[in-house]
Amino acid sequence: MAYKERLNRLQQSIKTMARGDQAVLAVTNWTVNGSSREGAAMVRDFSRLMLRAYNAEADNCVRNVKPHRVAAMVDRLAKVRATIARLGKTMDIQIAGSYHEARVMEIRLTADYLGKVEEEKERVRAERERQREEERARRDFEREKARLAKEQAHYQSALAKLQASGSTAGVEELQQKLEELADAIAGVDARDANVRAGYVYVISNLGAFGPDMVKIGMTRRLEPQDRIRELGDASVPFRFDTHALIFSEDAVGLESRLHAALAEHRVNQVNTQREFFYATPAEVRAVLERIAGQHLLEYREMPEALEWRASGARTSRGNAPDRAVEPSVPAATMPPVAPPAVTA
Structure with missing residues (x-):
């Protein structure tokens, strides 16, 4: 060196x-x-x-x-x-x-x-985490393809029996189902092949970090909530709330653009692997609408923070809850937009 x-x-x-x-x-x-x-x-x-x-x-x-x-x-x-x-x-x-x-x-x-x-240690740690996440995503794809293939074999067998018996009742329905399964398998294959496709998420943890901090990351998992649940493990006292899920064929690029737009709000200005930002969910929504646009699946400005509220909504050792942490922006949602189909 x-x-x-x-x-x-x-x-x-x-x-x-x-x-x-x-x-x-x-x-x-x-x-x-x-x-x-x-x-x-x-x-x-x-x-x-x-x-x-x-x-x-x-x-x-x-x-x-x-x-x-x-x-x-x-x-x-x-x-x-x-x-x-x-x-x-x-x-x-x-x-x-x-x-x-x-x-x-x-x-x-x-x-x-x-x-x-x-920095090198953090880079190695981040690379190992990326590899572990990639391996989890790969297993997700393999399990989903195996499930779809099994279901496809079931419908193919049923169709073959109908055709062998000379019956035409239900044939069209089975053929349609097989077409849908073929499209779903092709969709999973496409997701598996495109290492940049995935979900960008915006999450917060009101009880752990307060109302003015969010985490913005990405995952290639078929079910992005699996990754978010993992982030809310024993390292934080409460689970994360999801504010936005954005599917994109270039989730890596979308995540980079969001990070760049919020660069001045980054909590850790030294280690860019830490994806936390000083911003409220409402502030992030404006950036998302400008950058993500129609890719936005849903958006919730009000965190549920169920575990934190059930624990007494405390922000210190005192017994009285801090009312200042309640978000003042009313809850708002956008109509969901479905991502490309990957399951039957």
């Missing part, structure tokens, strides 16, 4: 500066008991002591730095340098500016490196 290589080179340079007496500045014309050699030894010993104290603090800053604490650590090290300059004023002992800048750069690079490592 480029950051790691830069950090290693910088740390090697810091060691070279310290060993080459380039880390500390001090006067050299001191004498002790009339001996300039003893005076130089005293200055050298004090310089090493001061450098050791400075390096101990610098090392501590590097060990404990986090991306959000860089400024605090840099300021802390600057104060240590100023303290050393004050204590060593008599012999004009101070940490060299170039050495201090190198150690500050070490703090910054370490924070950047840790940030990149965390």
Whole structure:
């Protein structure tokens, strides 16, 4: 990794500066008991002591730095340098500016490196989650195709028996049913083949996150509510409420457009894998109508939050419910628009 290589080179340079007496500045014309050699030894010993104290603090800053604490650590090290300059004023002992800048750069690079490592971990985690979700969707498609194939075989057998008996009653109805099943199987095959097709969902969790936060994601599942139920597992105290389900042949692109439109409202501005946004369902609806349009299956602005309400609608340890969390926008729905048929 480029950051790691830069950090290693910088740390090697810091060691070279310290060993080459380039880390500390001090006067050299001191004498002790009339001996300039003893005076130089005293200055050298004090310089090493001061450098050791400075390096101990610098090392501590590097060990404990986090991306959000860089400024605090840099300021802390600057104060240590100023303290050393004050204590060593008599012999004009101070940490060299170039050495201090190198150690500050070490703090910054370490924070950047840790940030990149965390980003990579999150990327790997997100990719594993995507693969797991894709595998679940694949199993959904296989189960649905198996169910449809079994039903198709049943109607084909019934049709064959009617035709063998010479009876025409019910033949047309069976043939129509077989055509519908063939279309349904073709629809599932098309969904399975198109890795971008799926549902974009808008959900909220009033009891966990309050009225001004939503999550916008996508799933390829045949039944999108399965994914939403999984998100409301033990990691949150209440289940999510669904505000919108949008089927699209390019759900990946639709999700990206929605995220881009709400980018300024993103809760986590560092990790874009976290799909939460500071917005009310009513605010998101306006964006959806502009971007999703006729693809909108349904929209509900008022979250039911049944578990939260049944639990007392509390937003803190107190017993009284917080009335401010009740959405003020009246419930509204749009007429459902059915997605392409994938089942009989």
